[in-house]
Amino acid sequence: MTAVQYNTMSKELWQDIGAIAGNEDLMRRLARYAKKLVKEQNDPTLMSKEEYFAKIERAEQQAARGEYSVLLPGEDLTTHLRRLGYDI
Secondary structure, X not given: OOHHHHHXXXXXXXXXXXXXXXXXXXXXHHHHHHHHHHHHHHOOOOOOHHHHHHHHHHHHHHXXXXXXXXXXXXXXXXXXXXXXXXXX
């Protein structure tokens, strides 16, 4: 996005906020949505639909190559990782 586009969008956003500023219900909804956007921005686990499916495809390819492990019945994660050679 260019600086001109960003400034135009910012100006439009502030104008729209000003237009609803007198309506308490709309301002409450806007505040809740803004909080949701801030959480999304700070969440490193979020990914796009394309990233999600690409990750699944990579996992399927790894499994097809035999690059996976299975927990044995009654085995906990620590024991499983030790069996795989991790020093825990």
